[in-house]
Amino acid sequence: MSHVPAAPPEIVVDLAALRHNVRRLREVAGVPTMTVVKADAYGHGMVEVARAAREAGAEWLGVATVDEAVALRAAGDDGRVLCWLHAPDQVFVPAVAADVEVTASTLDELERIARAAAEAGRVAAVQLKIDTGLSRNGATADAWPGLVDRARAGEVDGSWRITGIWSHFACSDEPEHPANDAQEQAFLDALAIAEAAGLRPEVRHLANSAAGILRPSSRFDLVRFGLASYGLDPAPGHTPDLGLVPAMTLRAPLVSAKPVHAGAGVSYGHTWIADTATTVGLVPLGYGDGIPRHASSRAQVLVDGKKRTMRGRVCMDQFVIDLDGDLPGAGTDVVLFGPGTAGEPTAQEWADAADTISYEIVTRVGGRMTRMSRRYVDS
Numbered sequence: 169m170s171h172v173p174a175a176p177p178e179i180v181v182d183l184a185a186l187r188h189n190v191r192r193l194r195e196v197a198g199v200p201t202m203t204v205v206k207a208d209a210y211g212h213g214m215v216e217v218a219r220a221a222r223e224a225g226a227e228w229l230g231v232a233t234v235d236e237a238v239a240l241r242a243a244g245d246d247g248r249v250l251c252w253l254h255a256p257d258q259v260f261v262p263a264v265a266a267d268v269e270v271t272a273s274t275l276d277e278l279e280r281i282a283r284a285a286a287e288a289g290r291v292a293a294v295q296l297k298i299d300t301g302l303s304r305n306g307a308t309a310d311a312w313p314g315l316v317d318r319a320r321a322g323e324v325d326g327s328w329r330i331t332g333i334w335s336h337f338a339c340s341d342e343p344e345h346p347a348n349d350a351q352e353q354a355f356l357d358a359l360a361i362a363e364a365a366g367l368r369p370e371v372r373h374l375a376n377s378a379a380g381i382l383r384p385s386s387r388f389d390l391v392r393f394g395l396a397s398y399g400l401d402p403a404p405g406h407t408p409d410l411g412l413v414p415a416m417t418l419r420a421p422l423v424s425a426k427p428v429h430a431g432a433g434v435s436y437g438h439t440w441i442a443d444t445a446t447t448v449g450l451v452p453l454g455y456g457d458g459i460p461r462h463a464s465s466r467a468q469v470l471v472d473g474k475k476r477t478m479r480g481r482v483c484m485d486q487f488v489i490d491l492d493g494d495l496p497g498a499g500t501d502v503v504l505f506g507p508g509t510a511g512e513p514t515a516q517e518w519a520d521a522a523d524t525i526s527y528e529i530v531t532r533v534g535g536r537m538t539r540m541s542r543r544y545v546d547s
């Protein structure tokens with residue numbers, strides 16, 4: 169039997185698409201932008217995405233953790249970086265030493281950041297977070313006046329600089345949701361209290377991708393663009409066509425193809441049974457690689473120019489597709505999702521098939537690098 173080496177499963181990330189998206193979003197927002205690269209850049213690779221975003225003019229990078237921010241510095245990024253999710257016993261010294269801006273939601277965090285700054289021999293750059301209604305972190309409205317008073321006092325005595333005040337929306341993907349107006353008003357109230365306390369932060373920011381695109385009043389001095397930077401739609405059904413290009417393509421080689429007879433059950437539990445004779449193909453990716461099991465029998469892939477539907481349950485390492493009588497050779501390219509320009513499904517179509525959001529599709533696949541490699545193209 170002849171052997172044609174097939175490319176192993178891989179994620180292909182188009183850096184040109186990323187740069188295009190970052191530039192386009194900067195144009196749309198009309199204010200400086202932060203490219204959010206947390207969770208390994210939503211599965212696209214944090215360091216490479218950060219570099220592309222900077223090349224495209226991103227003034228800021230945003231990450232969840234201190235560790236992510238410090239990794240950006242270790243990779244050579246020297247621009248402005250903000251992080252916002254701290255462990256209860258977070259050690260801030262590496263962040264302050266690396267000139268990363270850290271978020272404080274409580275007096276305790278402020279004091280610990282000040283101690284880290286003393287240890288690092290630097291003045292920490294701190295941004296204050298107000299909870300305007302997401303109920304994740306951020307100071308409560310009740311705690312806010314005390315926090316800004318202490319923040320101002322520490323600024324005066326040289327303990328830290330307060331560089332920003334910010335918050336985060338809960339429902340920005342539903343532009344008509346009343347929580348958006350309420351949160352923006354709560355943010356304005358918090359800004360007024362901070363101003364009365366004497367704080368003059370350089371950046372005030374509230375908007376993520378959906379709000380940055382759909383809610384101009386929420387843009388303030390900076391928009392934090394995550395998902396849209398990767399070319400995906402943060403508010404399906406609401407977002408105008410901005411010409412963003414999905415940057416991630418997921419592909420794998422077909423393992424095998426074979427006929428099955430009418431009545432054959434496919435995959436665990438026989439949840440799908442062939443009603444006529446057909447052919448099926450095996451794709452070597454499964455939920456162990458981040459393929460959502462919820463997409464079983466619903467998601468589609470592109471093989472030989474045609475969309476093919478998954479049959480039966482997604483397994484740990486593999487799934488089966490209906491080849492409708494075709495018998496492509498082993499090694500034939502299977503495109504699970506991509507920009508959609510060659511007829512392949514998009515991450516959004518996978519999200520629809522799995523009853524989830526495209527954020528989860530790209531992030532969970534990109535988080536599973538054990539059997540897949542990532543390849544960067546710059547077309």
Ligand SMILES: *Cc1c(COP(=O)(O)O)cnc(C)c1O
Binds near residue numbers: 204336376
């Ligand atoms: C993830 C995140 C963002 C980016 O959100 P998108 O909807 O992907 O644009 C912005 N701000 C904060 C605080 C986040 O956690």
